[in-house]
Amino acid sequence: MLIMSNSIAVNKLLSIALKEVGATTGAQYNTWYWGSNNGAAWCAAFVSWCENQAGFTDIAGKYASCTAGINWFKSKGGYFTKAQTTPQPGDHIYFNWDGGTGPQHVGLVVSYDPAKKIVTTVEGNTSSASQSNGNCCQSKNRALTCVIGYGRPKYPEDTPVSMPITFTYTVVTGDSLSKIAARYNTTVADILKVNPSISNPNLIRVGQVITLPMKKGDVNGDGVVDTTDARIILQAAVGKLSLTDAQKVLADINGDGVIDTTDARLILQTAVGKATI
Numbered sequence: 001m002l003i004m005s006n007s008i009a010v011n012k013l014l015s016i017a018l019k020e021v022g023a024t025t026g027a028q029y030n031t032w033y034w035g036s037n038n039g040a041a042w043c044a045a046f047v048s049w050c051e052n053q054a055g056f057t058d059i060a061g062k063y064a065s066c067t068a069g070i071n072w073f074k075s076k077g078g079y080f081t082k083a084q085t086t087p088q089p090g091d092h093i094y095f096n097w098d099g100g101t102g103p104q105h106v107g108l109v110v111s112y113d114p115a116k117k118i119v120t121t122v123e124g125n126t127s128s129a130s131q132s133n134g135n136c137c138q139s140k141n142r143a144l145t146c147v148i149g150y151g152r153p154k155y156p157e158d159t160p161v162s163m164p165i166t167f168t169y170t171v172v173t174g175d176s177l178s179k180i181a182a183r184y185n186t187t188v189a190d191i192l193k194v195n196p197s198i199s200n201p202n203l204i205r206v207g208q209v210i211t212l213p214m215k216k217g218d219v220n221g222d223g224v225v226d227t228t229d230a231r232i233i234l235q236a237a238v239g240k241l242s243l244t245d246a247q248k249v250l251a252d253i254n255g256d257g258v259i260d261t262t263d264a265r266l267i268l269q270t271a272v273g274k275a276t277i
Contacts, residue, residue, distance in 0.1 A: 011219075016053045017122040022137065045064045046123070066105065092107075095131070095132075168210070198210070217267045219232045219243070231264075253267060
């Protein structure tokens with residue numbers, strides 16, 4: 001069975017990383033890390049950038065070299081050699097292409113097929129022409145033979161928790177509760193139910209953090225119903241991924257009590273504007 005993640009945190013991270021696939025420059029990742037685009041190799045900066053975007057820098061480190069990343073995880077007790085463990089979604093996966101023990105490249109684990117011993121990754125600064133300096137962001141299928149080890153952040157869902165039915169939102173200029181409700185496919189009344197501190201629905205301030213009900217279809221809890229949610233539902237429909245009870249409620253788009261390809265199709269249609277859920 002393909003090993004994927006039903007962790008909200010990990011799926012949030014991978015959703016961010018997979019949206020970068022197709023990038024043909026490391027400028028934004030190097031600029032984020034170094035303060036300017038200095039042309040440095042950027043596989044490690046890409047991984048750290050993704051973790052930062054997901055809000056996990058404190059548990060995943062901030063580094064721009066593979067060696068620095070391994071050392072950071074070792075200092076936290078979170079580094080494992082290939083002999084010690086198998087890859088898990090969200091792992092930082094370190095490679096050596098020449099059979100050595102020193103790291104030459106790093107990416108993020110998306111999924112793992114233990115039968116085929118193939119790990120699916122998302123990586124920065126790679127390509128078919130150059131595995132470690134290809135200047136592209138790509139999803140790859142890698143054999144374990146080129147893997148030397150894994151950095152494993154202690155993501156929030158590493159311990160069993162119930163999936164939240166809400167998420168937080170920070171008010172920006174021009175917002176009103178009605179506009180926020182329309183944007184996130186909910187109602188003002190439902191927003192007020194989970195925000196008892198809001199006494200006047202016509203008065204919210206910029207910078208105020210409010211709680212929003214999760215949207216139907218938002219299975220990974222990132223506030224957006226998109227193709228990532230459809231992929232999770234498809235994996236659940238064929239038995240390759242287990243959903244929490246809360247996720248099942250969000251995934252059952254047509255309300256028939258069954259999580260199947262129909263629900264995934266409705267989400268895909270919603271993502272391209274051909275349906276509303």
